[in-house]
Amino acid sequence: MLVNKVAEPRNVKTFREMVEGFDTDKLHLPALVGKTDEGYWTVTYGELQDYVRYIGNALLKMGVKKGDKIGLIGENRNEWVISYVAIVYIGATVIPLDILLSSEETLHIVRNSDAGMIFCSSAYLTKLLENRTMMKNIEKFIVFDKDDPNMLKDMSAKCKDKKGALTPGNFALRVNEIADYEAEQKTPYKEYEFPSFFALYRTGKRMIQNHENLFEKQKINPDDIAALIFTSGTTGLPKGVMLSHYNLLFNADGVQMSTALSSDDHWAVLLPLHHTYPSMMGIVVPLLTHGRIIPIGSLKTNxxxxxxxxxxxxxxxxxxxxxxxxxxxxxxxxxxxxxxxxxxxxxxxxxxxxxxxxxxxxxxxxxxxxxxxxxxxxxxxxxxxxxxxxxxxxxxxxxxxxxxxxxxxxxxxxxxxxxxxxxxxxxxxxxxxxxxxxEVMIDHPDANGNGxxxxxxxxxxxxxxxxxxxxxxxxxxxxxxxxxxLGKIDSDGYLFITGRIKNIIVTRGGKNIYPEEIENLLLQSEYIAEAVVIGKHDAEKGEVPFAIVYPNFETISAMEQELKKAYTEEDIEALIRKDIRRLTADLASYKVPQGLRISPEELPKTSKRTVKRFLFEDKK
Structure with missing residues (x-):
């Protein structure tokens, strides 16, 4: 069996340990490079330490306790990353909220997660406020954007230093005045509903300057819950996955042990950070290896x-x-x-x-x-x-x-x-x-090694x-x-995924068909952009594979220009059917799709960009 190891373990067990353990000779290096309206906002490792400490310090004085749940929602940006790390740094639990969920789904998670506050961008604050009256457990929304009207109005009305309103024009100066005043209070921002992210940063900084360092008194244990991830299940209500500091740092350690990584790596994070995979590969792994994180808030190519x-x-x-x-x-x-x-x-x-x-x-x-x-x-x-x-x-x-x-x-x-x-x-x-x-193993493998x-x-x-x-x-x-x-492991230890247990199509003759195997073949066609294969009931054969595909209209459009010919729906279907016959020629006959439907629109997907297979399942 081969072993995938190129580096020794770093054995970091908590986010506090990781942040405080940034190499001193790496503190000048960029940790975050985020695009803003003004250009690029670069945060060095030394500055990231400060942001995390200051915001964490302010949260503790605001009454946040170890184990408290704090939501986080917004497009990929520097503030998202800083907030994630600051929350777990003080022993609170971060709840990354899926930006693609409906208002009702988000409400369900917020109400059932026991969250007390939410860090958010303006775009998603608007979405949250649609159900504000039903989010009685949420006391505060910490707002990223400096021009958010809710934040400006709230901070202008609640500030007690009598120095005037907070506006986009005076934000840089005025927010510091308000934050310095709040740093002197027993409970900063006690009456605020929409305090600014940057106000918390300044308040925490002023507290440390006044020798009020609360996070040093807060011990973090490896088994403390760092993140509560609500899975986007296709049926039923989402389940909250509890991941500890040790879980996440152990996983990041395994990644850096298996792939040569360094501070020369620039990690561009296009996938929404609320998912565990991009937050691991776009936050935890880069920070553990002193890489550069580039949060990108749009999947538009331009x-x-x-x-x-x-x-x-x-x-x-x-x-x-x-x-x-x-x-x-x-x-x-x-x-x-x-x-x-x-x-x-x-x-x-x-x-x-x-x-x-x-x-x-x-x-x-x-x-x-x-x-x-x-x-x-x-x-x-x-x-x-x-x-x-x-x-x-x-x-x-x-x-x-x-x-x-x-x-x-x-x-x-x-x-x-x-x-x-x-x-x-x-x-x-x-x-x-x-x-x-x-460790990975295959449970009760069949004759082909699948289990x-x-x-x-x-x-x-x-x-x-x-x-x-x-x-x-x-x-x-x-x-x-x-x-x-379902999967199998070869003699060298390589893992192969063959499908999901619940997706298996079983023929009347007892043959198992893995839809993913057929889908992978169909996606080799230049004319097919997306494909899903489901089991369809047949009166004689039992369950048979049936394909739904979304054409690659970009390729078809290019062909129309090249051939100076307009393709009708019938032409496109004929083109795809012919290519499917070619691609499935070597498949066992019972695996070949027995029917085809062309979808004029992209197939519906989860926020992880996987097709919602359950929407196509045969109800018979």
Whole structure:
């Protein structure tokens, strides 16, 4: 069995220990580089220490106690990262709220999480206030934006220093005056509903200048709950996953042990930070290794590509849908440039693929410099994708283009990373070797080695919040976490994901069909952007696979321009059906989709960008 280990463990057990342990020779390095309306706001490691200490200090004087729950919602930005770390630094529990949930879903989580306050941006404060009267447990909203009308009005009305209103024009000076006044009070911001994030920073700073350091008295234990993550389940109400300081730091340690990382790494975080995966790979891992965090608040290409270029992004956490769109987008843009450009590109692609397949030599960086430059990826080391499998053809194609793409596997309940490929340890179709500090096994494997994936180690959650029975269903007496995922492990220890137990299609003849296997084949088509395969009831055959696909209209549009022909709905369906026959030619007959539906719109997805499979399930 191979072991994926390139570095020694750092053995950091709490966020307090991590922040206070930043290397003194790294304090001048940028920890955060966030895009603002004025340009870029850079926060060094030394300044990050100050922000975390000051805001944490202010929270403690405001009455926050160890174990208190504090919500956090907003687009990716420096303030989000600082707030996350400050909350856990003082022993409180952060509750990252999903920005894509409905007002009703958010309300359910806020009311059932026992949160007492929420850090938020203006955009999501508006959403929260839709249900303000039903959030009686929330006493305060700590607001990021300096021009938020609720914050300006509240602070102007509640300030007692009699020096006038707070406005966007006088914010820099006036907020400090208010904050200094509040630092002298027994309970700062006691009557405020919308205090400013920057006011808390200034109040905590003034307190320390006055030798009032409250966080030093607050001991943090490794088993204290750091984060409460509410999973976006497809059925029923979301469950709160309790992750301790030790869970999260243990997981980050496993990641840095398995992949060579350093302060030269610039982590561009495109995925919403409220998910466990981007917060691990976009906050905890970079901070543990003194990397640079680049929070990006938009997935629009005209927004994030210039930021990637400006900041020299080198490591990018991603999900399969993002990787597939980047890959297929490259080919669509080439096709749109005409026949000559397309021929030259495909010739270079074939040459690069030959060298990669035959000699294991990557020449794509030299051949496709313009592609990397056009995506803002001149410094790219790797994408690292989680949340589902990526079709092998896409992975191989990204390698040929020298856009190195690693795959990982895990769940919120495992903090989340359990296994990952690396630039040096990679196997086609696999999600890699288990992290060196955890155990992975296959429970009751069948004749093909497939069985439920079980995980054990320091990154397995404490349990589900207020749900001991649900916890007992997934963590057995021997501390193995039962994932509900199906997989197999080869002779070298590489893990392969084959599906979800609940997604299996069972034919009348007792054959098991894994929808994910078929979906990965369909997604190799340049004409298919998204696909989901479900079990459909058939009177004679029992359950049979049925495919729903969303066409890649970008590619089809490029073909229309090239061929000077307009494709009808019937033409598009015929094109896709023909390609599906090609792609499934080597499949066992019972695995070939017995029906097809073309969706004119993108398939509905969860906030993790995975298709909501349950919406398509056959009700018969």
């Amino acid at each position: 927004v994030f590509i210039p930021i990637l270029a400006d900041t020299g992004a080198s490591c990018i956490p991603a999900v399969p849908v993002l990787i597939e769109k980047i890959y297929k987008g490259v080919f669509a843009k080439v096709k749109a440039k005409g026949i000559v450009t397309s021929i030259v590109f495909h010739l270079m692609f074939a040459i690069s693929k030959f060298f990669y397949k035959v000699f294991k030599v990557k020449i794509g960086k030299a051949l496709f410099g313009s592609v990397r430059s056009g995506l803002g990826l001149n410094r790219l080391r790797f994408f690292v994708s989680g949340g589902g499998p990526i079709p092998k053809a896409v992975i191989d194609g990204m390698e040929v283009l020298s856009l190195v793409t690693m795959q990982g596997y895990g769940l919120s309940e495992t903090s989340p990373v359990a296994a990952s490929t690396t630039p040096t340890l990679n196997r086609a179709g696999s999600v890699g070797l288990p992290l060196p500090n955890i 439920e994936i079980l995980i054990k180690g320091g990154s397995v959650m404490l349990g589900y919040y207020k749900m001991p029975d649900k916890t007992a269903e997934v963590i057995d007496k021997n501390k193995w976490f039962h994932t509900g995922d």
